[in-house]
Amino acid sequence: xxxxxxxxxxxxxxxxxxLACLTAHSESKDLIIAVREEQASGLRPCKAVYxxxxxxxxxxxxxxxxxxxxxxxxxxxxxxxxxxxxxKYDESKCVGCxxxxxxxxxxxxxxxxSKGKIIKCDLCEGRDMPACVQAxxxxxxxxxxx
Amino acid sequence: MLFKPISQNFNDFVIDRxxxxxxxxxxxxxxxxxxxxxxxxxxxxxxxxNTKCVGCHRCEALCPxxxxxxxKNPADFRDNALWTPTYMKHIYKQGDTGxxxxxxxxxxxxxxxxxDNLQLDASQVTNPSIDPLREPMELRTYLGSKPDKxxxxxxxxxxxLKTKIGPQIKLEYPMMFSAMSFGSINFNLHKAMAMAxxxxxxxxxxxxxxxxxTLYKYGANTIVQVASGRFxxxxxxxxxxxxxxxxxxxxxxxxxxxxxxxxKIDEEVSKTRMVPVGSDAISPAPHHDIYxxxxxxxxIYALKEATEYRVPVSVKIAAVHNAPAIASGIVRAGADxxxxxxxxxxxxxxxxxxxxxxxxxVELALAQVDNRLRDEGIRNWASLVVAGGTRCSADVxxxxxxxxxxxxxxxSALVAVGCTLCGRCYTGKCPWGIATNEARxxxxxxxxxxxxxxxxxxxxxxxxxxxxxxxxxxxxxxSLRGNRDKLRGIGLNEVELDILGVKHAGR
Numbered sequence: 086x087x088x089x090x091x092x093x094x095x096x097x098x099x100x101x102x103x104l105a106c107l108t109a110h111s112e113s114k115d116l117i118i119a120v121r122e123e124q125a126s127g128l129r130p131c132k133a134v135y136x137x138x139x140x141x142x143x144x145x146x147x148x149x150x151x152x153x154x155x156x157x158x159x160x161x162x163x164x165x166x167x168x169x170x171x172x173k174y175d176e177s178k179c180v181g182c183x184x185x186x187x188x189x190x191x192x193x194x195x196x197x198x199s200k201g202k203i204i205k206c207d208l209c210e211g212r213d214m215p216a217c218v219q220a221x222x223x224x225x226x227x228x229x230x231x
Numbered sequence: 232m233l234f235k236p237i238s239q240n241f242n243d244f245v246i247d248r249x250x251x252x253x254x255x256x257x258x259x260x261x262x263x264x265x266x267x268x269x270x271x272x273x274x275x276x277x278x279x280x281n282t283k284c285v286g287c288h289r290c291e292a293l294c295p296x297x298x299x300x301x302x303k304n305p306a307d308f309r310d311n312a313l314w315t316p317t318y319m320k321h322i323y324k325q326g327d328t329g330x331x332x333x334x335x336x337x338x339x340x341x342x343x344x345x346x347d348n349l350q351l352d353a354s355q356v357t358n359p360s361i362d363p364l365r366e367p368m369e370l371r372t373y374l375g376s377k378p379d380k381x382x383x384x385x386x387x388x389x390x391x392l393k394t395k396i397g398p399q400i401k402l403e404y405p406m407m408f409s410a411m412s413f414g415s416i417n418f419n420l421h422k423a424m425a426m427a428x429x430x431x432x433x434x435x436x437x438x439x440x441x442x443x444x445t446l447y448k449y450g451a452n453t454i455v456q457v458a459s460g461r462f463x464x465x466x467x468x469x470x471x472x473x474x475x476x477x478x479x480x481x482x483x484x485x486x487x488x489x490x491x492x493x494x495k496i497d498e499e500v501s502k503t504r505m506v507p508v509g510s511d512a513i514s515p516a517p518h519h520d521i522y523x524x525x526x527x528x529x530x531i532y533a534l535k536e537a538t539e540y541r542v543p544v545s546v547k548i549a550a551v552h553n554a555p556a557i558a559s560g561i562v563r564a565g566a567d568x569x570x571x572x573x574x575x576x577x578x579x580x581x582x583x584x585x586x587x588x589x590x591x592x593v594e595l596a597l598a599q600v601d602n603r604l605r606d607e608g609i610r611n612w613a614s615l616v617v618a619g620g621t622r623c624s625a626d627v628x629x630x631x632x633x634x635x636x637x638x639x640x641x642x643s644a645l646v647a648v649g650c651t652l653c654g655r656c657y658t659g660k661c662p663w664g665i666a667t668n669e670a671r672x673x674x675x676x677x678x679x680x681x682x683x684x685x686x687x688x689x690x691x692x693x694x695x696x697x698x699x700x701x702x703x704x705x706x707x708x709x710s711l712r713g714n715r716d717k718l719r720g721i722g723l724n725e726v727e728l729d730i731l732g733v734k735h736a737g738r
Binding site for chain 2: 094095096097098100104223224
């Protein structure tokens, strides 16, 4: 399946992927409103850029073959879509136990503080290209089948 | 501003931040390598310090909400035609530092640009123009010494060339990426130039910084340079390329050597240049083994011997007052290619006074060198290449009509990958990741993207050159070379027209 792969050699640490993610997952689809208003009501990007010295890399859900988050999920909110291979998330079932947060070896799951539910990359359902990949100014993110 | 010397507050640029749109995302803070943008803890928002802005526009280009505009500082000194702010600021700076003024990139001074005073011809009724989309249009160019005459012999398989032709560089476009050393620009761009040159069927020049071991595989599309510091020069290096260039002078700083600051010399640059990490790499003003044309001849033949006469040897000089006589000497010394670098040529660092006041426009030097070599009957002994301030395909085609075989492009190549000519290359903090070896900054140039952009640029210019050639009723670049009848001057006086060897428009 196609996944988002980061390239740490060319990640410039601008964090624009986070902003693109935020916009794509906002109600308004407008960066300024998403940051100023929707973020206050719990909206968070599914991505995070990690930095150490000059090295930086943008991480999000890896959509693992055998996801530990799915194993850890107590409510069945996280599940593997057999057809697409994506690790999917049904928000209505999430009970906010954060088991998946602890289980994820990549730290790719985040909390929505106001909803008490998780936030996780859905590879931009409904978009041809994930927003982060499209917005990266240095082609340090690729969406491909490896 | 508080804690700053008075003179630093006469800043060139102001940062205009539209607070309506700014979301305090700090993209500008992370992008600015001069720390003009910063997170203000007291106010809990992004703020900026105008005095640190160099006008590179990196923040403006990456701001995701488009809230930033970098403007010229509207604060004006009293109008004075003699004492312009540029000169006053130079003096303030020197009052502060006591040092030589340094500049990066080519001269921005308002001196004549003769390309703009030359118009091309086009075919009408009597000689039909050619549509390059329907008919063949030859841009291929060979650089190197051509024989005085060719002899052909009859063989059972048909006629065969009997004369032995010297080594040539084959170019699919009459353009090359000119010398920018590994060190002055970083590895990612060297790799991008190598990739683009290979894809395009042209060559790039290593500049005086050696050739990184991983780039030897692009050797067929590489000119290796030998300059006064001899950095990175060894037998394998000389034999790695398609040609060798002896750099005697550079258009941006004729008469001056080079100085790569220690800050730009990291592990890889150090290994390639063969100098210690962090030490300044100083190229002397002269080659210490060249004090005459005879000495130059010895070096040319030493390099030809080292490469067993497989590759052409080029000699690059800055366009200066006696360029024609010098060029004649160079050709007679055995150079296969002569490069003229005009005073608008770029540089990573040059003393400002020299950059803006030494050397002559390359258009005039080119016309005169071409004349001189033709008058002496030795024009075919060497190819003629011009460098320095070629901004568009029309400049390239005008250079060829004036007598050049090909054109070196570098500033335009850098602009294609993001350069905004802020002219602070010598700081080693290039926010566009070009003139920097800082790990954090150099990765801003992704070689794949840069190579694509360079390829696009040359292909685009190639298409335009084909269109212009077709318009003149020519179907090959060879038919235009030195064909000054295809040029007319506008707004030029008689002396200028005479030097350029073109008629005034209307004649």
